Amino acid sequence: MTDFNAMTEALVACDAVKLTDLVNSALAADVPAGDILNNGLIAGMDIVGEKMESGDMFIPEVLMAAQAMGACVEILKPHLGEDGAAAGASVIIGTVKGDLHDIGKNLVAMMMESAGLTVHNLGVDIAPENFVEEIKAKSAKVVCLSALLTTTMPAMKQTVDAIVEAGLRDEVKILVGGAPVTQAFADEIGADGFAADAGSASKLAKKLAA
């Protein structure tokens, strides 16, 4: 019986050396790579996300944990069969048109990747029609819109409207976030959800994609 708790603890402690040892030992003991990924690494990052949400862990620690996880995913990759590597739900994320801020959006993308979702990070200054195209191209289950400025918040509504007009509203869940964005604004423009930080955004995306 593999002790996945030790892995999640090492991840939460941002201890890359210990985590790598545990992953290598588990592989040597013939634990399936997919189990290590899901029950060790992704489960650990879920805890990291929760601790971020509750203010018990901070961005530099989350980055360290994600880096440690990334190194272990590289170790697992050659061992992940088609089944074990079954991709998580497709998520699209981008900063809306007119807005060039990407730090928060990239953190959210990183947390979602760590949570096992398949994240397509479109970048900044993404026009509504580009979001629509990518939703189709990537068969996205969730689309995440970021805006850091009050002046670019209207572009979030335009993007939601474009998704409705394209007839995709029932196929995709829409999440919004960014410093000036609130739950009230999310409700007003017809989004499905709002998250205040990367940890809760990732949790919410997983829930909505399920």
Next chain:
Amino acid sequence: MFEVIGERINTSRKLVQAAVADRDADYIIDDVKKQQDAGATYIDVNAGARIGHEEEDMKWLLDTIQPIATVPLTLDSPDPAILEMAFAMVEKTPMINSISLEKERFDAMMPFLDGKDCKVIALCMDDAGMPSSSDDILGRAKTLVAELNKIGIGTANIYVDPLVQPISTDSSKGVMVLDAVRAIKAEFPEVHITGGLSNISYGLPQRHIINRTFVTLMMDAGMDSAIIDPLDSKIMASIRTADMLLGHDQFCMNYLKGTRDGSIVS
């Protein structure tokens, strides 16, 4: 002397938005007076958050603030039409917040600024996004100064904002902006350096101590203005103390005045 641009009159702040929506002049007047008493040398006025109401909100705010303003105003909007209206309403030479190298913003702001007597905040932002190195910041600052000089805005009226970025996502972001400020001041001794500071502490706990430690480092590098909340007495005390330590306070008079009126305590 360090110039403090008081940031509180901004409709993205909940209480200000409520006061503006209710046309509660007393609230606004009281807030502006408090900022002035605390040492603000400019009062920033931003009416952008109530989407669709910016023009009427800006007009009402200026009508309300102008009669009691003892310092110049910083007119804060991306819309040249709003700024044109605001510019005509103020008595003292205002500061404009802001121009950047983002094409749309730049093209909209240049005709407005052309030939105007004003100060202007110049953001080191372009269509590629946030700057990625101190050289990148310096390059953007040079372009902004050159372009603004061409339309008659002297270097001493330009307030370059090098764009402080969170140290939580990259430990080198503090040094990056400090180096950039030194390089900009070496290139243009007359230019001012301003900006918000709180981005530095994004994503970290106990943010205020980071912000007020950082401002003193930035001041040593050449920052001589900041967009902050003047009612944050601890950062104001740090600024005045650093101003003295950097030789900008003859006979330490401002520092001593602060200790006597209680605004500077150990």
